[in-house]
Amino acid sequence: MMMKIYYKADYDKKEIEFEKPGDFVGSLLVDDPELQDGYEVFKVTINGKEVTDFTGKTMLDLFNYYWERV
Structure with missing residues (x-):
C-alpha cells in the first residue's frame, strides 16, 4: 500500500x-x-486511487480522518 499526499x-x-x-x-x-497542521491538502491517493471521501482541507484534518481508521 502506498499513500501519497x-x-x-x-x-x-x-x-x-x-x-x-x-x-x-x-x-x-x-x-x-x-x-x-495548517498545510493545505488538495489530494490524497492510496495505491494511485484518489481518496474521495476525505473532505478536509488541512494536514490536521487528514490526521483526524486517519486517526479514527488506523
Missing part, C-alpha cells in the same frame, strides 16, 4: 509518500513533525 506549504505545491496511512499518522505524533 499532495499539499501546499509556504506557497509551494509539494507531495510526500508514506508506506501506509498509519505511518502518516505516526509522523505527526513526533515532537517536531515535518508536516505542519
